[in-house]
Amino acid sequence: xxxxxxxxxxxxxxxxxxxxxxxxxxxxxxxxxxxxxxxxxxxxxxxxxxxxxxxxxxxxxxxxxxxxxxxxxxxxxxxxxxxxxxxxxxxxxxxxxxxxxxxxxxxxxxxxxxxxxxxxxxxxxxxxxxxxxxxxxxxxxxxxxxxxxxxxxxxxxxxxxxxxxxxxxxxxxxxxxxx
Numbered sequence: 001x002x003x004x005x006x007x008x009x010x011x012x013x014x015x016x017x018x019x020x021x022x023x024x025x026x027x028x029x030x031x032x033x034x035x036x037x038x039x040x041x042x043x044x045x046x047x048x049x050x051x052x053x054x055x056x057x058x059x060x061x062x063x064x065x066x067x068x069x070x071x072x073x074x075x076x077x078x079x080x081x082x083x084x085x086x087x088x089x090x091x092x093x094x095x096x097x098x099x100x101x102x103x104x105x106x107x108x109x110x111x112x113x114x115x116x117x118x119x120x121x122x123x124x125x126x127x128x129x130x131x132x133x134x135x136x137x138x139x140x141x142x143x144x145x146x147x148x149x150x151x152x153x154x155x156x157x158x159x160x161x162x163x164x165x166x167x168x169x170x171x172x173x174x175x176x177x178x179x
Contacts (some may be wrong), residue, residue, distance in 0.1 A: 002048075006058045014076070019073065028080060030082055031053050043106050
């Protein structure tokens with residue numbers, strides 16, 4: 001899971017690798033997303049949002065240390081989504097790891113499948129990641145900032161507010177109120 005990833009990759013080591021050309025791209029649920037609270041319930045794990053915030057802090061720390069670097073060949077980027085995740089994906093050193101999210105089981109304890117990057121499975125999962133990262137997948141909307149997030153469905157909220165006030169006004173009027 002995310003907490004294992006951050007612990008296994010100290011900031012100083014990642015900065016050195018990025019300076020040598022490592023490219024890190026992370027797609028993660030927004031910590032305030034509805035799906036995060038649902039995933040916490042499904043896994044019986046209340047720390048997913050906290051793990052995501054720690055990951056964000058880690059990325060910001062890496063970015064801060066890279067600001068002073070004059071020989072930076074790689075990069076680190078993070079994007080956020082608010083869709084239901086159906087599995088996890090990680091690619092490094094010519095290998096791909098992928099696996100499902102299972103109800104009642106912490107994601108760090110779920111079976112993970114390993115593929116060579118240029119195998120049928122590795123190509124399959126890599127192409128899905130690239131499609132999402134490049135925003136070619138219409139079903140997944142990515143955000144580039146953790147701060148620019150409005151939770152909930154705005155259209156539904158506006159409809160409910162209008163219905164409520166139309167109902168209140170209807171009691172005062174003889175004709176239908178249109179909202």
